[in-house]
Amino acid sequence: MNESMSVWALWLPHIEAVVIRLTVAIIILLIGWGVSVLAGRAVRKLAARSSRVDPTIVPMAHTVTVWAIRIIVLIAVLAKLGVQTASIIAMLGAAGLAVGLALQGTLQNIAAGIMLLALRPLRAGESVSVVGKADGTVEEVGLFLSRFRQADGTQITLPNSLVWGNPIVNLSRNGSRRIDVQVGILYGQDIVQALQAARSLIESHPLVLDSPAPAVFTGESRVSTVVIVVQAWARAGDYGALLNDIRRDLPSRLQEAGFKMPDHAYGPAAGAQGA
Template identity: 60%
Template sequence: MSESDLSKFFEWAVSGFNAIAFDLVVALVVLVVGWVVSNWVGRLVRRVATRSTRIDPTIVPMAHSVTVWSIRVIVLVAVLARLGVQTASIIAVLGAAGLAIGLALQGTLQNIAAGIMLLALRPLRAGESVSVVGKADGTVDEVGLFLTRFKQFDGTYITLPNSLIWGSPILNFSRHDTRRAEIQVLVPYGEDIDLALAELRAMVDTHELALKDPEPLVMVSGYRDNAMLVTVRAWAAAANWFDLQNDMNRQAQRVLKAAGVELPPSRPVHVGA
């Protein structure tokens, strides 16, 4: 090899090395900047979501993670492209892998989809008392991306897959500020029904937990073989519903007996449906 050929080879090697070094430096800069930007945007999303009163706190960690890793995936693809890797083939491989994983984890993906719908539409939220009909009754402890955990009224915990919750009727006892309490009393035929109605109405009108608006209601709602069925309805703050329901059940019999109204010998008071 002549001296001129050797010189050209060294010039080619140096230029190639410089080009590779430049690409490596640019790729490293893109990676570092992209990582920093992803963290900054993630913190921004978390801060905005936390301050918003319309976003459930449960969704904040998921929104943060999705935002951060979406940016990082784009950054990684850009870095590989800068290094000369064919990104089209990478995207195709990732798509095929995602499809295979999706087919293998079909049930898990159903739970994720149901979790997203629960977090987006918010039929239940952490801290609310709900009944997932046929599945669980209690206070919502955590709404996760895969599972939802409840503290049941007896103090035990139950965890349900999100797909079961999304596919079931949900009764939410805490969403509204007020809730209606209801009892039913049997008054035998021949007794003074007007007196019974007046005494029961006075009972709810003077109860400290019964709200004046909506107005309480006391009425004859049906007839049985040996008695008339009287229904008493009163509204209370949601937090006081149980106490009002219990007090009306406890006081109704005493109030009627004190007024001289005789009651049937069995099952004088019935909890409303």
């Protein structure tokens, strides 16, 4: 019995030390994890309050802030438990190199995401076309993926490398856009009068901007047809509405003025511009 008590007395300080270290490590972990969550929320709140912060970079800034704090916390916990963190950091570096070689595509997505955020060819809320991949409104550019809301309400997610590696057409970055509509009339009619009828339609439309000035002119000649070309500028948000109105009203206006039109009045460029 005395021997058992002496053994217990010998090990008791070590057990107490281990329990204390473990308790402190758990406390550090819980506090650090909570701090990382609060820091992530603070980043989002600060970004929401400032008009100078681009919403596109907020998700990535949130992720980097949270996990930077968590990695520091984990290293502190291991150090408190008596683990040699220097060797762990070296091992993590070697493991990171191996993982990096194995996940080159993922690293490409991260690098592409950084380039997208640095050069900003697209931003959250803008309407863009990633040629051959997606068309829609930018919802988020993350660390690995970019999300877009398409015109039909569906969401499409692309790896950042695909977005960065393809031409990006930004449809809303500039304040105004130009519509181009072509319509044909049969030969032998008064071209000047046709141009005047088309111009009266454009100049009376409330969505057409005065500057740059709209233009109406004759385009290429086709078999038995003279092409009337209408160009007009509208605010970026009004582009689709103006394009639809001119496509609908221009043939009617010419027919009301007495002009005869071929079976296929529109030229191929009439639908070339997307909204």
